[in-house]
Amino acid sequence: MKNTNNVVLQTVVKIMIPFIQVYGIFIIMNGHLSPGGGFAGGTILGSSLILYSLAYGVKKGIERFPRNHAKVLESAGGIVFISIGLLTMLRGGNFLSNNLFPGLGETGKLLSGGIIFPITLAIGIKVASTIVTLFYHLLEEKKI
Amino acid sequence: MRYILSTIILLVIGTVLVMMVSEMPEFGAADNPSNNMVSERFTENVIEDTNVQNIIAAIITDYRAFDTIGETTVLFTGIASVLTVLGAHVKAGEKKDVIKKDEKH
Numbered sequence: 001m002k003n004t005n006n007v008v009l010q011t012v013v014k015i016m017i018p019f020i021q022v023y024g025i026f027i028i029m030n031g032h033l034s035p036g037g038g039f040a041g042g043t044i045l046g047s048s049l050i051l052y053s054l055a056y057g058v059k060k061g062i063e064r065f066p067r068n069h070a071k072v073l074e075s076a077g078g079i080v081f082i083s084i085g086l087l088t089m090l091r092g093g094n095f096l097s098n099n100l101f102p103g104l105g106e107t108g109k110l111l112s113g114g115i116i117f118p119i120t121l122a123i124g125i126k127v128a129s130t131i132v133t134l135f136y137h138l139l140e141e142k143k144i
Numbered sequence: 145m146r147y148i149l150s151t152i153i154l155l156v157i158g159t160v161l162v163m164m165v166s167e168m169p170e171f172g173a174a175d176n177p178s179n180n181m182v183s184e185r186f187t188e189n190v191i192e193d194t195n196v197q198n199i200i201a202a203i204i205t206d207y208r209a210f211d212t213i214g215e216t217t218v219l220f221t222g223i224a225s226v227l228t229v230l231g232a233h234v235k236a237g238e239k240k241d242v243i244k245k246d247e248k249h
Contacts, residue, residue, distance in 0.1 A: 032196040037204070074223060078216050085213070096209040104195040113196040119205045119212070126216055130223050137230040 006055065013055040020048040028124035032113040038123025045124065046131030058139055067136060070129040077126025084115055084122070 028041030053061030085096040093099040098114040105112030169176050186203060196202040204212050 032198050032201040032205075034198060035200075037198075037201050071227075074220070078220050081213060081216055085209070096206075096213075098194060098206050107191060107195045108197060113194050113202070114206075115209075116194060116196055116201060116205045119209065120201065123205075123212070123216060126219060130219050133223055134226055137226055 009055050013051055017048050017052060020051070021045060024048065024124075024128070028120060029110065029117075031120040031124075032116045033108065033110070038120040039127055041120075042124040042127025043131060045128035046135075049128070049132045050135050053135065053139075058136065062136060065132060067133065070133045070136075073125050073129040074133065077122045077124075077129070080122040081119060081126075084118055088115065 024041045024044035026041075027036035027044060028038060031037035031041065049061065049065050052064060084100065088097050088100050089095055091099050096115070098104070098116075100115045104114045111117065186207065187199060190196065190199050190202050194202045194206050196206070
């Protein structure tokens, strides 16, 4: 895959990707304050990595975000989710009851909502790595 | 013949569906079956239960977090099957090999 005439595309993508990723992280982290959440923000994060692969080629995309990192992040998202549920059981509640932290925090602040914030982070990381892994594998299959 | 038969079956199914839709309650009416005590409890107690402004986030990651675990499990199962079927030729840790294949093409 030779990239010869992609100067405009690559330059625009290089400028746009930081903004897309900051927007995705914002949507993940503000999931409990504004519309958004783990699934939507994770999709935006993952599609920014897909955009990089489309502009620079799959080889550079895999160099930038290796396949094994995606696998580890994906499994870590699910494990974090389930272990939060088990920790709440250790503190004497039901599975995934909102008692992990002593206070729920002030309404409208970033660190409010108890377990909602870490769970949204875990979902976002998981969805982003899922989308990127899916993209790499479908593309790989087509080329070989 | 098969074309006529499938058209007739589709028309029958479509008629049943349209009849069912016409029987449905009006959108947003106060006496809908969806306006029951469950949604009332969610919308009224969400601030004191979770201190969260976005009720949807509170429902999917607090009240119904077990359901969201199911969703992430679906994602995990899907990606595991994709890795099994499509990634059979790529063993774990062989990314250098893949990059070489990219350079050939």
